[in-house]
Amino acid sequence: MPELPEVETVAAGLRAGAVGLKIKAAVCRLPKLLRETAPEDLQALSGLRISAVRRRGKVLIIEAEERALLFHLKMTGQFSWAAPEAAPDKHTHFILSFENAAEDLRFRDVRKFGFLRCLPLAGVDDCPEVGGLGPEPLEISEAEFAVRIKARKGRLKSVLLDQRVLAGVGNIYADEAIHAAALHPLTAASRLSPAELVRLRTALRRILKAAIAAGGSSVRDYRSVDGEIGDFQTRHKVYGRAGERCRRCGGTIRRIVVGSRSTFYCPKCQRRKR
DNA sequence: GCCACTGTTAGCAT
């Protein structure tokens, strides 16, 4: 489920535990995990020291001197620390061991949608996985937000999910932000008023920050690096609440499908523009 | 057992 707040939480956990560690070996147990990455690229990581861990959109970036490891968690990717002698389960696809740490860093991904790309640090911003991303929702100005959203013809929900427009918003936070801004998910993005755009940006940022503070939302598989579940799912106003009462107006939350994604909204307080 | 559904996104058809 990882969206921006979940990846941010994972990045923070990795940063706390992995920066400064010297890589002993990188072992990949699932060839298809590797994207544009040769086995030699992984071998060349040995001896490098992890210097930083950061996030761009939903992409996790581990920097080791002049190299970078890009991970995408897709639906079910997880990181955890484990003793080297503990047998990895069948969903563990990648293991980093260290010269100056007792535990290994493991990446597991039940559905195998995730990927790993190893490349020169200098190439990160121009690679396809990062270069095509829109601005960060927590950094974008009001003016640029308005321009980028209004430039799109599609439905608001789909536009928020488009990583080229904004980086990091996924299904849960799109629905939550649209609800908080009292907009309708099927509204044409290009028809939002200036006031509505301000409302939407403000709501999105508030929700993303609150979700990060809560350690993300654990709807199904998501776990932080230390194995903790997030807490934000208890504060979802619409996501996953079809048939339940809207906490703002008492209406009944409805589930529809937009762009083949489940979409939850309150038909009473999220009126469609016409 | 079978079918529907799942947080992502690349790729392809329309």
Place this chain on the structure above:
DNA sequence: CATGCTAACAGTGG
């Protein structure tokens, strides 16, 4: 170009 559907895969719940 925009939009919509499917596949990639495994597990879960009805």
